[in-house]
Amino acid sequence: MIPRSWCVAALALSLGGMGLACESEEPFPTLDELDQLRSLHSLSSHPRLDSTNRVDGQEVAQKLGFDLFRDPGLSRCGTVSCESCHTGDGRTVETATAEGCGGQRTERNPPTVLNVRHNRWFMWDGRADSLWSQAMLPLMNPVEMDSNADIVRARLVAEPSYQERYRTLFGTEPASVAAPLLMANVGKVLAAYERVLMRVEAPFDTDVRRFIAAAEAGSAESDPAYLGLKTFVRKGQCIVCHKGPSLTDELFHNVGLEDSGPGAGGQWAVLNSLLDWEFNAAGRYSDDPNGTDAQRLRTLRTQAKQVELEGAFRTPSLRNVALTAPYMHTGKETTLEDVIDFYNEGGDPEGTFVGQRTSTIVKLDLTDNEKRALVELLKSLTGTPR
Ligand code: HEC
Ligand code: HEC
Structure with missing residues (x-):
């Protein structure tokens, strides 16, 4: 990384392009970004028991x-x-x-x-x-x-x-x-x-842990995972939604995927039936109708806003993604390269999907190296079977 002071000097000498590039570029990762990276690794292979299911774990x-x-x-x-x-x-x-x-x-x-x-x-x-x-x-x-x-x-x-x-x-x-x-x-x-279908610990986890140590030691830039993680966190903004050890925020977003099928409405179209469903976590067949899962459901009722939920689908976990082609709820993206191209374009053209694309999805202008590094990162998420 070129020291910041050098960039300022370059600007003063009006070396236009170079100066601007340096100015917008803080060394990766910043302390905030380091925290985000710390959230990504080490998914548990023993999830908590589901209190709404009395036979879970038996x-x-x-x-x-x-x-x-x-x-x-x-x-x-x-x-x-x-x-x-x-x-x-x-x-x-x-x-x-x-x-x-x-x-x-x-x-x-x-x-x-x-x-x-x-x-x-x-x-x-x-x-x-x-x-x-x-x-x-x-x-x-x-x-x-x-x-x-x-x-x-x-x-x-x-x-x-x-x-x-x-x-x-x-x-x-x-x-x-x-x-x-x-x-x-x-x-x-x-x-x-x-609950036992787990494929967790992956090369990605080793990479992230090593990268964090390198960043703390001041040698992040020479780490082989540098470009992939930097693009995932910074230019690609992937981490806005694909965060935490499962690489998902467990929320719903409209990323602007072409879809004219009967289920194109996404979460908005099913929300009321879930809230009224007798088999939901708060319902009569739940073994813990007042527990945390039931409360989460009630929160959903009060938070629901149509504009955010229309055409919105769940952020999937990215673990084991190399094993699960094709991609997206439509299955229309054939390879991981296609998924990266989709994001790079800022999604499918307006008018081919229901609702409003979330503002996080914009054209990315990724270089070929950045695209390749993202695909490598996704491929490194294949876990070892338990
Ligand atoms: C605004 C939140 C958001 C951002 C930002 C985002 N994603 Fe996603 N991602 C999603 C959602 C939601 C889906 C599922 C969309 C659908 O099928 O309707 C998805 C799907 C995927 C899939 C397909 C997984 C599968 O099993 O089909 C991959 C791979 C992926 N994203 C990688 C990325 C990468 C790489 C980036 C950064 C360039 C990124 N995402 C940025 C929310 C996001
Ligand atoms: C004919 C194919 C088919 C069969 C049979 C099938 N599934 Fe699926 N499964 C799907 C599809 C398609 C989805 C996604 C549906 C959607 O989101 O609207 C899905 C979704 C799921 C999910 C949700 C995963 C997630 O990440 O949200 C689980 C869990 C699952 N299936 C388990 C089962 C179980 C258990 C059975 C047997 C009782 C089963 N499936 C039978 C096709 C199938």
């Missing part, structure tokens, strides 16, 4: 969930399981949308279920506020598993090992329990399994 539930996740017998067509669309290393599919019962296609790109227990909201539009209530949605979605409580019940009853473990966990018979409770309980079992 081994019996986790094992039963493992079996149910893979069982196409829970679908009406008998051929689609959770695993059909959340498969392989990336726990998703390699196409923009996925195929459910009868060859129907999902509207959106399936997100990974890796590290999913760390999420605060589920689905691209956040229409579920717990992992267990989320699991009921694909079961009952006509284009996914097209199922219902009768089909799920018949499958549990037909398989003695399912029936027995269900009884151990909930103290009732799957044959006699009311339909909504049965579905909520099956969701809780699936969620108990999903």
Whole structure:
């Protein structure tokens, strides 16, 4: 880094371009930026237990969930399981949308279920506020598993090992329990399994920790992670939304993605139904209807402003992103290079999306080296399986 005083001298000698470049460029990272970097690494591989799910953390539930996740017998067509669309290393599919019962296609790109227990909201539009209530949605979605409580019940009853473990966990018979409770309980079992789908510690974590030490020692600029982190934090503004150890703010933004589908309204379109949903964290099937998750839901009600939520989708975690192409809720960005180009252009042209693009998304003027460094940074986020 050229010392600042030199830049001022260069300006005085009216070496125009050089002087200006130096002036706008404080050494990276500043103390604030260093704090932001400190938030990024070391995601826990043991997320807190979900108090709204009484079987979370129980081994019996986790094992039963493992079996149910893979069982196409829970679908009406008998051929689609959770695993059909959340498969392989990336726990998703390699196409923009996925195929459910009868060859129907999902509207959106399936997100990974890796590290999913760390999420605060589920689905691209956040229409579920717990992992267990989320699991009921694909079961009952006509284009996914097209199922219902009768089909799920018949499958549990037909398989003695399912029936027995269900009884151990909930103290009732799957044959006699009311339909909504049965579905909520099956969701809780699936969620108990999903909490162990962790892929956390990644080369990125090592890089960030080493970079912080280098910055503290005054040698940040010679660190190999310098350009990637600097662009992520400064010129790219990625860290405004992709922050914290999961690299997400767990909020919803309209980044201006081309989308004319029926779900283009994003969070705004689903907010009221989530708040009124009997399966939400404050509802009658929650095991902790007055806990912190339920309070968070109530906060959402008071904070909701249409202009910020229309066309807004959840900031996804960037961990393991190299395993989960294609990208965005539309699945329209094929590679990580395409995602960087999208941000570099300041999003898709106005008029191709609903609502108003958030003001953080602007043209970036990244150099080829900066683009490459961002792609490398994203690729370094692939974690080791637990
Ligand atoms: C036919 C494909 C398909 C099937 C089958 C399927 N999913 Fe998904 N899954 C998706 C899609 C598509 C989304 C995103 C939907 C949206 O956001 O509107 C998704 C979202 C999710 C999410 C939310 C992830 C996040 O980051 O918000 C979880 C968790 C999940 N699915 C788990 C499951 C479970 C459990 C099952 C089985 C009960 C299942 N899925 C069955 C396609 C599928
Ligand atoms: C204003 C907040 C915001 C900023 C700034 C931002 N992102 Fe995002 N990012 C999001 C949201 C929201 C999505 C999901 C958008 C959607 O699908 O509708 C997303 C999606 C992504 C994805 C796709 C992930 C997936 O699983 O499909 C990648 C990769 C990504 N962002 C990287 C970046 C990088 C690199 C930068 C900086 C150049 C950046 N983001 C800046 C909010 C932001």
